[in-house]
Amino acid sequence: PLETEQAYEHLLVDGGGHVLECSSANFYVVVGERLVTAGSGVLEGITRGLVLRVAREVGLQVELRAPHVDEVVTWD
Numbered sequence: 001p002l003e004t005e006q007a008y009e010h011l012l013v014d015g016g017g018h019v020l021e022c023s024s025a026n027f028y029v030v031v032g033e034r035l036v037t038a039g040s041g042v043l044e045g046i047t048r049g050l051v052l053r054v055a056r057e058v059g060l061q062v063e064l065r066a067p068h069v070d071e072v073v074t075w076d
Contacts, residue, residue, distance in 0.1 A: 011069075014041070018066035026051070029067050029075040030060070039064030 010023040021027045021042045028037045028051065035055040042048075055062050067075070 013069060014066070017069045019069060020066055027067075029071075031071075031074050031076060033059065033061055034063050035060045036063045036065065036067045038066035041066070 009025065011027065012020045012023065014020055018038070019027050020038045026037065026042060026045070026048045028035055030036075035052075037048075037052075052062055
C-alpha cells in the first residue's frame with residue numbers, strides 16, 4: 001500500500017511532472033517571495049482561497065502554475 005508510517009500524504013503529479021495537489025490537500029511551494037500552486041486541475045475550496053488571499057496580504061506574489069518536480073531544489 002502507498003500509506004506507510006513514513007509517507008501518509010502523496011503528491012498527485014501529471015504526466016509532465018507537474019505537481020497538482022496532494023492526496024488529501026492542496027499543494028503550495030514558496031520560492032523566494034512567490035507562492036506557487038497549480039492554477040487549474042485542482043479542487044477550489046475555502047482553505048485554498050484563504051491561503052491565496054493571505055499570501056497576497058503578506059506580500060507574496062502568487063504564481064498560478066503547477067510546480068514541476070525538477071524544481072524541488074528551489075523550493076523554500
